[in-house]
Amino acid sequence: MNTILFELYASAVDTMKICKQLGYELGEIDIRQFPDKETYIKINSDIINRQVIFVASIDKPNNKFLPLLFAAGTARELGAEKVGVIVPYLPYMRQDKQFQPGEGITSKYFASIFSQYFNWMITIDPHLHRRHSMSEIYTIPTYVLHSTTPIANWIKANVSDPIIIGPDMESEQWVAEVAKGAQAPFIVLEKTRKGDREVEVSLPKIDEYKTRTPILVDDIISTGKTMIETVKHLNHLKMKPPICIGVHAVFSGEAYSDLLNSGAEKVVTCNTIKHQSNMIDISDLVVNCLIENING
Numbered sequence: 001m002n003t004i005l006f007e008l009y010a011s012a013v014d015t016m017k018i019c020k021q022l023g024y025e026l027g028e029i030d031i032r033q034f035p036d037k038e039t040y041i042k043i044n045s046d047i048i049n050r051q052v053i054f055v056a057s058i059d060k061p062n063n064k065f066l067p068l069l070f071a072a073g074t075a076r077e078l079g080a081e082k083v084g085v086i087v088p089y090l091p092y093m094r095q096d097k098q099f100q101p102g103e104g105i106t107s108k109y110f111a112s113i114f115s116q117y118f119n120w121m122i123t124i125d126p127h128l129h130r131r132h133s134m135s136e137i138y139t140i141p142t143y144v145l146h147s148t149t150p151i152a153n154w155i156k157a158n159v160s161d162p163i164i165i166g167p168d169m170e171s172e173q174w175v176a177e178v179a180k181g182a183q184a185p186f187i188v189l190e191k192t193r194k195g196d197r198e199v200e201v202s203l204p205k206i207d208e209y210k211t212r213t214p215i216l217v218d219d220i221i222s223t224g225k226t227m228i229e230t231v232k233h234l235n236h237l238k239m240k241p242p243i244c245i246g247v248h249a250v251f252s253g254e255a256y257s258d259l260l261n262s263g264a265e266k267v268v269t270c271n272t273i274k275h276q277s278n279m280i281d282i283s284d285l286v287v288n289c290l291i292e293n294i295n296g
């Protein structure tokens, strides 16, 4: 099937590389707002009987999600045979249970709408915590890729004597893998979240690692509070200033500068969301997944 790829919202992933390596055409699409803030969509490329792929960064999703759905709807209307989507960062994964009576489980509603518009999805390290598989809420084939190898490679190439640190139990899944790939030890802390912007982390027992460079690894950096609290503890313990690695550079408000100012040596992220801290390229993961699963 002849495939055409459309990039929405200035993707951080290298779409040119994807097109070049897979022989895809890069399509042309106009998305703009009418004066009343409704969305205008126009696909300018021929897509009849073709597989259409959208690459869309949908962090801070409320203004981006509806245009993405409209783009998918337009593609179908114009005769696309299949419509797939690459969302390097998948939002609305964290509200995965009712923490308080009356709360909505938005991850479920989001997945339900999403699944109606696309034939398949590729995403990187979605926040699977209480859910074990995407198929619990997504009804389309979902290819979940992991950034652990590119992160481990970055550490190996850039840091000597690292100790990999996960700020909470949820992070253990990727921290353990990153540590294995980087051939480094790891520890995982205990975190208590007291509110949207307030977290506490336990004092780690890290005396034996004092001479190593601490590398904090987490999936999402949003308010930055999780990382900031951990950086403060490490500073208190007279560890070296840590390098903070996040897969997804969500960075709400001033989170990036707050984290740098908290005593971090450096903040490094993967290019799932466009940001100045993007230093770890995950485009090859996407290319390989397309070759193995979609390009048939």
Ligand code: R5P
Pocket (backbone or CB within 6 Å): 094, 167, 168, 170, 171, 196, 199, 218, 219, 220, 221, 222, 223, 224, 225, 226, 227
């Ligand atoms: C926890 O659920 C996640 O793995 C991250 O630790 C969390 O999203 C980080 O959020 P923040 O930067 O707001 O502390």
